[in-house]
Amino acid sequence: MLMRLQNMTVSRRKRPVLNDVNLTLDRHELVGLIGANGAGKSTLMEAALGLLPTAAGHSNLAQMNASERARNAAYLPQSREIAWPVSVEDLVALGRIPWPGSGTAISDRAAIDAAIARMQLQTHRKRTALRLSGGEQSRVLIARALAQETPLVIADEPIAGLDPAQQLACMRIFRELADEGHGLLVSIHDLGLAARFCTRLILLSEGRIIADGTPHEVLRDDLMQRAFKMRTQRIETTHGPIIIPI
Numbered sequence: 001m002l003m004r005l006q007n008m009t010v011s012r013r014k015r016p017v018l019n020d021v022n023l024t025l026d027r028h029e030l031v032g033l034i035g036a037n038g039a040g041k042s043t044l045m046e047a048a049l050g051l052l053p054t055a056a057g058h059s060n061l062a063q064m065n066a067s068e069r070a071r072n073a074a075y076l077p078q079s080r081e082i083a084w085p086v087s088v089e090d091l092v093a094l095g096r097i098p099w100p101g102s103g104t105a106i107s108d109r110a111a112i113d114a115a116i117a118r119m120q121l122q123t124h125r126k127r128t129a130l131r132l133s134g135g136e137q138s139r140v141l142i143a144r145a146l147a148q149e150t151p152l153v154i155a156d157e158p159i160a161g162l163d164p165a166q167q168l169a170c171m172r173i174f175r176e177l178a179d180e181g182h183g184l185l186v187s188i189h190d191l192g193l194a195a196r197f198c199t200r201l202i203l204l205s206e207g208r209i210i211a212d213g214t215p216h217e218v219l220r221d222d223l224m225q226r227a228f229k230m231r232t233q234r235i236e237t238t239h240g241p242i243i244i245p246i
């Protein structure tokens with residue numbers, strides 16, 4: 001089991017924002033975390049990683065020390081801030097810090113090169129990351145998380161701001177990683193892409209998990225109405241379902 005959250009409750013400014021969350025995530029799973037703005041998706045990820053105090057409950061990752069956790073889980077936060085004017089390849093190389101002798105070993109080089117190639121950043125690798133477009137910067141930060149080569153990847157809206165082709169490419173990469181044996185928890189607002197690529201969906205509403213199952217089980221109209229206060233129409237295509245908000 002890569003991630004186990006037990007009865008996790010989190011308050012922010014004395015207001016409960018996550019209530020009694022139970023969740024496990026295993027290898028080979030690409031779990032999409034969906035829910036309305038403010039439902040608690042980022043809070044769940046931050047608390048799972050031990051970056052926020054919990055009022056009650058446990059997370060296996062939060063119990064690890066920082067180095068151990070960094071070798072178990074890579075995290076892409078929602079804010080895509082790049083602090084220094086470093087090159088793309090140096091930024092991606094930061095993903096190797098948790099590993100002994102980071103940045104120098106041949107295995108580090110291979111991990112960095114593979115992450116850059118996977119995110120189609122070869123032509124940008126010598127450029128200053130701060131001078132890339134917003135979507136390109138997002139892909140660099142995803143590459144940094146991939147270079148960390150952790151069993152678990154936790155990514156907060158990784159495809160937000162990417163163009164449609166890059167969104168598709170990114171979801172394909174995540175699915176490949178799951179097929180290779182990684183586990184991924186990814187928050188996502190595109191329900192069609194979530195349905196198409198995720199092996200499982202978790203639906204959060206007002207800090208509670210109200211559905212956990214296959215995309216087919218979770219993307220039901222009644223659940224969408226409850227979580228998003230909107231009706232949806234689902235159209236099946238050969239490429240997967242299209243979910244239209246009405």
Ligand SMILES: Nc1ncnc2c1ncn2[C@@H]1O[C@H](COP(=O)(O)OP(=O)(O)OP(=O)(O)O)[C@@H](O)[C@H]1O
Pocket residue numbers: 012013017035036037038039040041042043044078
């Ligand atoms: N730093 C903070 N201090 C106090 N309350 C916060 C803070 N960050 C988030 N919250 C509150 O916690 C709740 C959950 O926020 P969270 O960011 O987890 O939602 P989310 O599901 O990730 O939303 P989005 O889809 O908009 O990213 C919201 O009501 C939000 O206002």
